[in-house]
Amino acid sequence: MAEIHVEVVAADRSIWSGEAALVIARTLSGDIGIMPSHEPVLGVLHSGPVTIRTTDGGTVVVAVHGGFLSFADNKLSVLAEIAELAEEIDVARAERALERSRSESDAGAQRRAEVRLAAAAGAH
Amino acid sequence: MGAQIRVYKRRIKSVTATKKITKAMEMIAASRIVKAQRQVDASSPYADELTRAVTAVATGSNTKHPLTTEVDQPTRAAVLLITSDRGLAGGYSSNAIKAADRLTERLRAEGKEVLHYLVGRKAVAYYSFRDRAVTDSWTGFSDSPQYANAKAVATPLIESVLKETAEGGVDELYVVFTEFVSMMTQTPVDRRLLPLAVSDKSVSTDKQPQARAQYEFEPSAEGVLDALLPRYVESRIYNAMLQAAASEHAARRRAMKSATDNAEDLIKSLTRLANAARQADITQEISEIVGGASALADANAGSD
Numbered sequence: 550m551a552e553i554h555v556e557v558v559a560a561d562r563s564i565w566s567g568e569a570a571l572v573i574a575r576t577l578s579g580d581i582g583i584m585p586s587h588e589p590v591l592g593v594l595h596s597g598p599v600t601i602r603t604t605d606g607g608t609v610v611v612a613v614h615g616g617f618l619s620f621a622d623n624k625l626s627v628l629a630e631i632a633e634l635a636e637e638i639d640v641a642r643a644e645r646a647l648e649r650s651r652s653e654s655d656a657g658a659q660r661r662a663e664v665r666l667a668a669a670a671g672a673h
Numbered sequence: 674m675g676a677q678i679r680v681y682k683r684r685i686k687s688v689t690a691t692k693k694i695t696k697a698m699e700m701i702a703a704s705r706i707v708k709a710q711r712q713v714d715a716s717s718p719y720a721d722e723l724t725r726a727v728t729a730v731a732t733g734s735n736t737k738h739p740l741t742t743e744v745d746q747p748t749r750a751a752v753l754l755i756t757s758d759r760g761l762a763g764g765y766s767s768n769a770i771k772a773a774d775r776l777t778e779r780l781r782a783e784g785k786e787v788l789h790y791l792v793g794r795k796a797v798a799y800y801s802f803r804d805r806a807v808t809d810s811w812t813g814f815s816d817s818p819q820y821a822n823a824k825a826v827a828t829p830l831i832e833s834v835l836k837e838t839a840e841g842g843v844d845e846l847y848v849v850f851t852e853f854v855s856m857m858t859q860t861p862v863d864r865r866l867l868p869l870a871v872s873d874k875s876v877s878t879d880k881q882p883q884a885r886a887q888y889e890f891e892p893s894a895e896g897v898l899d900a901l902l903p904r905y906v907e908s909r910i911y912n913a914m915l916q917a918a919a920s921e922h923a924a925r926r927r928a929m930k931s932a933t934d935n936a937e938d939l940i941k942s943l944t945r946l947a948n949a950a951r952q953a954d955i956t957q958e959i960s961e962i963v964g965g966a967s968a969l970a971d972a973n974a975g976s977d
Contacts, residue, residue: 560911
Protein backbone atom coordinates (compact mmCIF):
# COMPACT_ATOMS: atom_id res chain seq x y z
CA MET A 550 0.00 0.00 0.00
CA ALA A 551 1.24 3.41 -0.87
CA GLU A 552 1.96 5.66 2.03
CA ILE A 553 2.84 9.26 2.73
CA HIS A 554 5.96 10.27 4.56
CA VAL A 555 4.87 13.02 6.94
CA GLU A 556 7.11 15.55 8.69
CA VAL A 557 5.55 17.95 11.16
CA VAL A 558 8.01 20.68 12.10
CA ALA A 559 7.70 23.75 14.28
CA ALA A 560 10.06 26.70 14.06
CA ASP A 561 12.30 25.46 16.82
CA ARG A 562 11.94 21.69 16.73
CA SER A 563 10.71 18.70 14.83
CA ILE A 564 7.34 17.54 16.20
CA TRP A 565 6.50 14.26 14.52
CA SER A 566 7.55 12.25 11.53
CA GLY A 567 6.37 8.94 10.19
CA GLU A 568 4.32 7.12 7.56
CA ALA A 569 0.65 7.88 7.12
CA ALA A 570 -2.27 6.73 4.99
CA LEU A 571 -4.33 9.90 5.28
CA VAL A 572 -3.75 13.41 6.52
CA ILE A 573 -6.56 15.88 7.13
CA ALA A 574 -5.79 19.56 7.58
CA ARG A 575 -7.66 22.82 7.38
CA THR A 576 -6.42 25.29 4.80
CA LEU A 577 -7.70 28.81 4.32
CA SER A 578 -10.04 27.58 1.61
CA GLY A 579 -11.39 24.62 3.54
CA ASP A 580 -10.49 21.19 4.83
CA ILE A 581 -8.19 19.13 2.70
CA GLY A 582 -7.61 15.40 2.91
CA ILE A 583 -4.40 14.07 1.44
CA MET A 584 -3.92 10.45 0.49
CA PRO A 585 -1.01 8.84 -1.31
CA SER A 586 -0.48 10.04 -4.90
CA HIS A 587 -2.35 13.27 -4.33
CA GLU A 588 -1.30 15.95 -6.75
CA PRO A 589 1.44 18.31 -5.49
CA VAL A 590 -0.13 20.94 -3.30
CA LEU A 591 1.07 23.90 -1.28
CA GLY A 592 -1.46 25.34 1.12
CA VAL A 593 -1.71 27.92 3.86
CA LEU A 594 -3.10 26.37 7.02
CA HIS A 595 -5.71 27.77 9.31
CA SER A 596 -5.05 27.42 13.03
CA GLY A 597 -6.57 24.09 13.85
CA PRO A 598 -5.95 20.42 14.43
CA VAL A 599 -4.18 18.35 11.78
CA THR A 600 -5.22 14.71 11.90
CA ILE A 601 -2.80 12.05 10.70
CA ARG A 602 -3.96 8.43 10.24
CA THR A 603 -0.83 6.37 10.44
CA THR A 604 -0.30 3.23 8.40
CA ASP A 605 -0.56 1.03 11.49
CA GLY A 606 -4.08 2.28 12.15
CA GLY A 607 -3.29 4.84 14.83
CA THR A 608 -4.26 8.49 14.86
CA VAL A 609 -2.01 11.41 15.62
CA VAL A 610 -3.50 14.83 16.18
CA VAL A 611 -1.36 17.94 16.11
CA ALA A 612 -2.55 21.42 17.05
CA VAL A 613 -1.10 23.83 14.51
CA HIS A 614 -1.04 27.61 14.83
CA GLY A 615 -0.37 29.32 11.54
CA GLY A 616 1.61 27.43 8.97
CA PHE A 617 1.73 25.60 5.68
CA LEU A 618 1.58 22.24 4.20
CA SER A 619 3.42 21.15 1.14
CA PHE A 620 2.95 17.82 -0.56
CA ALA A 621 4.91 16.34 -3.45
CA ASP A 622 6.17 12.87 -4.37
CA ASN A 623 4.26 11.30 -1.47
CA LYS A 624 6.13 13.47 0.98
CA LEU A 625 4.12 15.84 3.12
CA SER A 626 5.59 18.54 5.28
CA VAL A 627 3.52 20.49 7.74
CA LEU A 628 5.30 23.67 8.81
CA ALA A 629 4.03 25.68 11.71
CA GLU A 630 5.34 28.46 13.86
CA ILE A 631 3.84 26.71 16.85
CA ALA A 632 2.74 23.09 16.80
CA GLU A 633 1.94 20.66 19.58
CA LEU A 634 1.08 17.00 19.66
CA ALA A 635 -2.38 16.48 21.12
CA GLU A 636 -1.07 14.17 23.84
CA GLU A 637 1.41 16.84 24.91
CA ILE A 638 -1.36 19.33 25.48
CA ASP A 639 -2.24 19.99 29.07
CA VAL A 640 -6.04 20.28 28.90
CA ALA A 641 -6.39 22.02 32.27
CA ARG A 642 -3.78 24.56 31.29
CA ALA A 643 -5.38 25.19 27.92
CA GLU A 644 -8.73 25.70 29.64
CA ARG A 645 -7.19 28.17 32.03
CA ALA A 646 -5.57 29.97 29.09
CA LEU A 647 -8.97 30.06 27.37
CA GLU A 648 -10.62 31.58 30.44
CA ARG A 649 -7.89 34.14 30.78
CA SER A 650 -7.91 35.10 27.11
CA ARG A 651 -11.70 35.51 27.26
CA SER A 652 -11.54 37.84 30.22
CA GLU A 653 -8.72 39.81 28.61
CA SER A 654 -10.45 39.61 25.20
CA ASP A 655 -7.21 38.55 23.55
CA ALA A 656 -8.51 37.03 20.33
CA GLY A 657 -5.21 35.42 19.30
CA ALA A 658 -4.67 33.68 22.63
CA GLN A 659 -8.30 32.58 22.73
CA ARG A 660 -8.04 31.03 19.31
CA ARG A 661 -4.82 29.22 20.25
CA ALA A 662 -6.41 27.84 23.39
CA GLU A 663 -9.51 26.70 21.48
CA VAL A 664 -7.39 24.92 18.89
CA ARG A 665 -5.44 23.18 21.64
CA LEU A 666 -8.63 21.98 23.30
CA ALA A 667 -10.12 20.82 20.01
CA ALA A 668 -6.97 18.87 19.20
CA ALA A 669 -6.86 17.32 22.65
CA ALA A 670 -10.54 16.33 22.39
CA GLY A 671 -9.96 14.81 18.96
CA ALA A 672 -7.15 12.59 20.24
CA HIS A 673 -8.89 11.13 23.28
CA MET B 674 58.01 39.45 57.04
CA GLY B 675 59.20 42.13 54.67
CA ALA B 676 56.83 44.69 53.24
CA GLN B 677 57.76 43.59 49.72
CA ILE B 678 56.56 40.01 50.28
CA ARG B 679 53.30 41.22 51.76
CA VAL B 680 52.57 43.24 48.63
CA TYR B 681 53.29 40.24 46.37
CA LYS B 682 51.17 37.90 48.49
CA ARG B 683 48.25 40.30 48.29
CA ARG B 684 48.50 40.56 44.50
CA ILE B 685 48.74 36.78 44.11
CA LYS B 686 45.59 36.40 46.16
CA SER B 687 43.63 38.89 44.08
CA VAL B 688 44.79 37.40 40.75
CA THR B 689 43.83 33.93 42.00
CA ALA B 690 40.33 35.16 42.77
CA THR B 691 40.02 36.70 39.29
CA LYS B 692 41.27 33.49 37.73
CA LYS B 693 38.56 31.52 39.52
CA ILE B 694 35.90 33.82 38.08
CA THR B 695 37.21 33.73 34.51
CA LYS B 696 37.61 29.96 34.70
CA ALA B 697 33.99 29.59 35.79
CA MET B 698 32.80 31.90 33.00
CA GLU B 699 34.83 29.91 30.50
CA MET B 700 33.16 26.68 31.55
CA ILE B 701 29.68 28.20 31.55
CA ALA B 702 30.23 29.58 28.05
CA ALA B 703 31.54 26.22 26.85
CA SER B 704 28.41 24.42 28.03
CA ARG B 705 26.19 27.08 26.45
CA ILE B 706 27.86 26.75 23.05
CA VAL B 707 26.68 23.17 22.92
CA LYS B 708 23.17 24.21 23.89
CA ALA B 709 23.14 26.98 21.29
CA GLN B 710 24.40 24.62 18.61
CA ARG B 711 21.66 22.17 19.46
CA GLN B 712 19.13 24.96 19.06
CA VAL B 713 20.55 25.78 15.63
CA ASP B 714 20.24 22.11 14.65
CA ALA B 715 16.68 21.88 16.00
CA SER B 716 15.59 24.86 13.91
CA SER B 717 17.10 23.62 10.67
CA PRO B 718 14.31 21.19 9.59
CA TYR B 719 11.83 24.08 9.60
CA ALA B 720 14.22 26.34 7.69
CA ASP B 721 14.98 23.60 5.14
CA GLU B 722 11.34 22.77 4.51
CA LEU B 723 10.48 26.44 4.23
CA THR B 724 13.29 27.01 1.76
CA ARG B 725 12.03 24.08 -0.30
CA ALA B 726 8.51 25.46 -0.30
CA VAL B 727 9.63 28.98 -1.25
CA THR B 728 11.75 27.60 -4.08
CA ALA B 729 8.79 25.56 -5.25
CA VAL B 730 6.48 28.58 -5.38
CA ALA B 731 9.09 30.85 -6.92
CA THR B 732 9.89 28.42 -9.71
CA GLY B 733 6.43 26.92 -10.06
CA SER B 734 4.59 30.15 -10.67
CA ASN B 735 5.28 33.51 -12.22
CA THR B 736 3.75 35.38 -9.33
CA LYS B 737 5.27 38.74 -8.60
CA HIS B 738 5.55 39.76 -5.00
CA PRO B 739 6.98 42.95 -3.47
CA LEU B 740 9.33 40.83 -1.38
CA THR B 741 10.90 39.13 -4.39
CA THR B 742 11.02 41.88 -7.01
CA GLU B 743 14.15 43.93 -7.40
CA VAL B 744 13.60 47.66 -7.54
CA ASP B 745 15.29 49.38 -10.49
CA GLN B 746 16.77 52.16 -8.42
CA PRO B 747 17.01 51.12 -4.79
CA THR B 748 17.27 54.27 -2.69
CA ARG B 749 16.88 53.04 0.84
CA ALA B 750 18.21 49.98 2.65
CA ALA B 751 17.65 48.60 6.12
CA VAL B 752 20.54 46.98 7.99
CA LEU B 753 19.79 44.66 10.88
CA LEU B 754 22.83 44.29 13.15
CA ILE B 755 22.95 41.44 15.65
CA THR B 756 25.32 41.80 18.62
CA SER B 757 25.41 40.67 22.22
CA ASP B 758 23.82 42.11 25.35
CA ARG B 759 26.80 41.46 27.57
CA GLY B 760 30.49 42.15 27.21
CA LEU B 761 33.50 40.03 28.20
CA ALA B 762 33.37 38.28 24.85
CA GLY B 763 36.54 39.63 23.29
CA GLY B 764 36.04 41.33 19.95
CA TYR B 765 32.70 39.66 19.27
CA SER B 766 30.41 42.69 19.30
CA SER B 767 32.92 45.20 17.93
CA ASN B 768 33.72 42.92 14.98
CA ALA B 769 30.03 42.68 14.09
CA ILE B 770 29.65 46.45 14.47
CA LYS B 771 32.67 47.00 12.20
CA ALA B 772 31.19 44.68 9.59
CA ALA B 773 27.95 46.70 9.73
CA ASP B 774 29.93 49.94 9.32
CA ARG B 775 31.67 48.54 6.24
CA LEU B 776 28.34 47.48 4.75
CA THR B 777 26.82 50.87 5.53
CA GLU B 778 29.69 52.62 3.77
CA ARG B 779 29.32 50.38 0.75
CA LEU B 780 25.58 51.02 0.55
CA ARG B 781 26.07 54.78 0.96
CA ALA B 782 28.65 54.71 -1.86
CA GLU B 783 25.94 53.11 -4.01
CA GLY B 784 23.76 56.09 -3.21
CA LYS B 785 21.40 54.42 -0.78
CA GLU B 786 20.11 55.82 2.44
CA VAL B 787 20.73 53.38 5.30
CA LEU B 788 18.36 52.72 8.20
CA HIS B 789 19.78 50.90 11.22
CA TYR B 790 18.00 48.24 13.21
CA LEU B 791 19.91 46.91 16.19
CA VAL B 792 19.77 43.80 18.32
CA GLY B 793 21.82 43.66 21.53
CA ARG B 794 22.77 46.22 24.15
CA LYS B 795 26.35 46.53 22.85
CA ALA B 796 25.23 47.84 19.47
CA VAL B 797 22.69 50.16 21.08
CA ALA B 798 25.36 51.61 23.40
CA TYR B 799 27.78 52.04 20.49
CA TYR B 800 25.25 53.89 18.36
CA SER B 801 23.83 56.07 21.11
CA PHE B 802 27.35 57.07 22.25
CA ARG B 803 28.12 58.25 18.72
CA ASP B 804 24.72 59.88 18.36
CA ARG B 805 23.78 57.86 15.31
CA ALA B 806 20.18 57.54 14.24
CA VAL B 807 18.64 54.17 15.07
CA THR B 808 15.32 53.23 13.57
CA ASP B 809 14.52 50.47 16.03
CA SER B 810 16.32 48.28 18.53
CA TRP B 811 15.73 45.17 20.61
CA THR B 812 17.66 43.91 23.62
CA GLY B 813 17.55 41.23 26.26
CA PHE B 814 17.63 37.94 24.35
CA SER B 815 20.99 37.76 22.62
CA ASP B 816 22.28 34.68 24.45
CA SER B 817 19.25 32.45 23.91
CA PRO B 818 16.86 33.87 21.30
CA GLN B 819 13.39 32.37 20.91
CA TYR B 820 11.33 32.25 17.74
CA ALA B 821 8.99 34.88 19.20
CA ASN B 822 11.96 37.27 19.46
CA ALA B 823 12.82 36.74 15.80
CA LYS B 824 9.19 37.33 14.89
CA ALA B 825 9.12 40.58 16.87
CA VAL B 826 12.23 41.77 15.02
CA ALA B 827 11.07 40.62 11.60
CA THR B 828 7.58 42.10 11.67
CA PRO B 829 8.51 45.83 11.47
CA LEU B 830 11.25 45.02 8.97
CA ILE B 831 8.87 43.23 6.64
CA GLU B 832 6.34 46.01 7.03
CA SER B 833 8.88 48.63 6.00
CA VAL B 834 9.92 46.59 2.97
CA LEU B 835 6.29 46.28 1.89
CA LYS B 836 5.76 50.03 2.23
CA GLU B 837 6.26 52.25 -0.80
CA THR B 838 9.69 53.89 -0.92
CA ALA B 839 8.11 57.32 -1.19
CA GLU B 840 6.27 56.73 2.10
CA GLY B 841 9.42 55.83 3.98
CA GLY B 842 9.64 52.15 3.08
CA VAL B 843 12.92 50.44 2.29
CA ASP B 844 13.95 48.66 -0.91
CA GLU B 845 16.49 46.25 0.50
CA LEU B 846 17.04 44.43 3.77
CA TYR B 847 20.45 43.30 4.96
CA VAL B 848 21.36 41.40 8.08
CA VAL B 849 24.79 41.50 9.74
CA PHE B 850 25.57 38.74 12.20
CA THR B 851 28.43 36.51 13.32
CA GLU B 852 28.36 33.22 11.51
CA PHE B 853 29.25 30.18 13.59
CA VAL B 854 31.71 28.32 11.40
CA SER B 855 33.25 26.12 14.09
CA MET B 856 34.20 26.20 17.76
CA MET B 857 37.33 28.15 16.86
CA THR B 858 36.12 30.25 13.93
CA GLN B 859 33.28 32.75 13.88
CA THR B 860 33.14 35.35 11.16
CA PRO B 861 30.96 38.43 10.93
CA VAL B 862 29.03 38.32 7.67
CA ASP B 863 26.46 40.45 5.89
CA ARG B 864 23.64 38.86 3.92
CA ARG B 865 20.93 40.38 1.81
CA LEU B 866 17.60 38.96 2.90
CA LEU B 867 15.29 40.98 0.67
CA PRO B 868 14.48 41.22 -2.11
CA LEU B 869 14.77 37.50 -2.11
CA ALA B 870 17.20 36.02 -4.58
CA VAL B 871 15.89 32.54 -5.19
CA SER B 872 19.20 31.45 -6.68
CA ASP B 873 20.82 32.30 -3.32
CA LYS B 874 23.32 29.60 -2.42
CA SER B 875 21.40 28.73 0.72
CA VAL B 876 18.48 27.75 -1.50
CA SER B 877 19.59 24.37 -2.72
CA THR B 878 18.41 24.42 -6.30
CA ASP B 879 20.96 21.84 -7.40
CA LYS B 880 19.42 19.12 -5.25
CA GLN B 881 16.48 18.49 -7.54
CA PRO B 882 17.52 19.53 -11.01
CA GLN B 883 14.81 17.51 -12.72
CA ALA B 884 11.54 19.09 -13.74
CA ARG B 885 9.79 20.20 -10.60
CA ALA B 886 6.30 19.03 -9.87
CA GLN B 887 3.64 21.58 -10.78
CA TYR B 888 2.06 22.58 -7.50
CA GLU B 889 -1.56 23.28 -6.80
CA PHE B 890 -1.87 26.30 -4.52
CA GLU B 891 -4.38 26.68 -1.73
CA PRO B 892 -5.94 29.26 -1.77
CA SER B 893 -3.88 30.80 -4.61
CA ALA B 894 -0.24 31.29 -5.60
CA GLU B 895 -0.37 34.91 -4.41
CA GLY B 896 -2.00 33.94 -1.15
CA VAL B 897 0.58 31.26 -0.48
CA LEU B 898 3.45 33.58 -1.32
CA ASP B 899 1.95 36.31 0.84
CA ALA B 900 1.92 34.01 3.83
CA LEU B 901 5.11 32.12 3.02
CA LEU B 902 7.62 34.91 2.45
CA PRO B 903 7.26 36.68 5.81
CA ARG B 904 7.69 33.28 7.52
CA TYR B 905 10.77 32.70 5.42
CA VAL B 906 12.29 36.02 6.44
CA GLU B 907 11.45 35.30 10.08
CA SER B 908 13.11 31.94 9.94
CA ARG B 909 16.24 33.41 8.33
CA ILE B 910 16.43 36.06 11.03
CA TYR B 911 15.84 33.39 13.68
CA ASN B 912 18.66 31.33 12.21
CA ALA B 913 20.96 34.37 12.16
CA MET B 914 20.15 35.06 15.82
CA LEU B 915 20.82 31.48 16.85
CA GLN B 916 24.15 31.44 15.04
CA ALA B 917 25.03 34.78 16.58
CA ALA B 918 24.21 33.38 20.04
CA ALA B 919 26.43 30.35 19.46
CA SER B 920 29.21 32.65 18.22
CA GLU B 921 28.80 34.89 21.24
CA HIS B 922 29.31 31.99 23.62
CA ALA B 923 32.28 30.73 21.63
CA ALA B 924 33.86 34.19 21.63
CA ARG B 925 33.25 34.52 25.37
CA ARG B 926 34.76 31.12 26.04
CA ARG B 927 37.87 32.05 24.09
CA ALA B 928 38.21 35.45 25.77
CA MET B 929 37.80 33.89 29.20
CA LYS B 930 40.25 31.14 28.40
CA SER B 931 42.95 33.64 27.51
CA ALA B 932 42.11 35.64 30.62
CA THR B 933 42.56 32.49 32.71
CA ASP B 934 45.86 31.72 30.98
CA ASN B 935 47.09 35.25 31.58
CA ALA B 936 46.14 35.04 35.24
CA GLU B 937 48.11 31.79 35.53
CA ASP B 938 51.19 33.43 33.99
CA LEU B 939 50.81 36.40 36.30
CA ILE B 940 50.54 34.17 39.36
CA LYS B 941 53.64 32.27 38.30
CA SER B 942 55.79 35.38 37.86
CA LEU B 943 54.45 36.96 41.06
CA THR B 944 55.25 33.79 43.00
CA ARG B 945 58.82 33.93 41.69
CA LEU B 946 59.15 37.56 42.71
CA ALA B 947 57.74 36.80 46.15
CA ASN B 948 60.21 33.92 46.58
CA ALA B 949 63.13 36.15 45.56
CA ALA B 950 61.99 38.82 48.00
CA ARG B 951 61.74 36.24 50.79
CA GLN B 952 65.17 34.91 49.97
CA ALA B 953 66.60 38.45 49.97
CA ASP B 954 65.02 39.03 53.41
CA ILE B 955 66.56 35.86 54.80
CA THR B 956 69.98 36.66 53.34
CA GLN B 957 69.88 40.08 54.83
CA GLU B 958 68.84 38.74 58.23
CA ILE B 959 71.70 36.22 58.25
CA SER B 960 74.28 38.80 57.28
CA GLU B 961 72.92 41.09 60.01
CA ILE B 962 73.24 38.30 62.62
CA VAL B 963 76.71 37.33 61.45
CA GLY B 964 77.79 40.97 61.36
CA GLY B 965 76.34 41.57 64.84
CA ALA B 966 78.00 38.45 66.27
CA SER B 967 81.43 39.31 64.91
CA ALA B 968 81.07 42.89 66.17
CA LEU B 969 80.24 41.49 69.64
CA ALA B 970 83.20 39.08 69.49
CA ASP B 971 85.48 41.96 68.47
CA ALA B 972 84.22 44.09 71.37
CA ASN B 973 84.73 41.23 73.89
CA ALA B 974 88.26 40.56 72.59
CA GLY B 975 89.09 44.28 73.06
CA SER B 976 87.97 44.41 76.73
CA ASP B 977 89.97 41.34 77.75
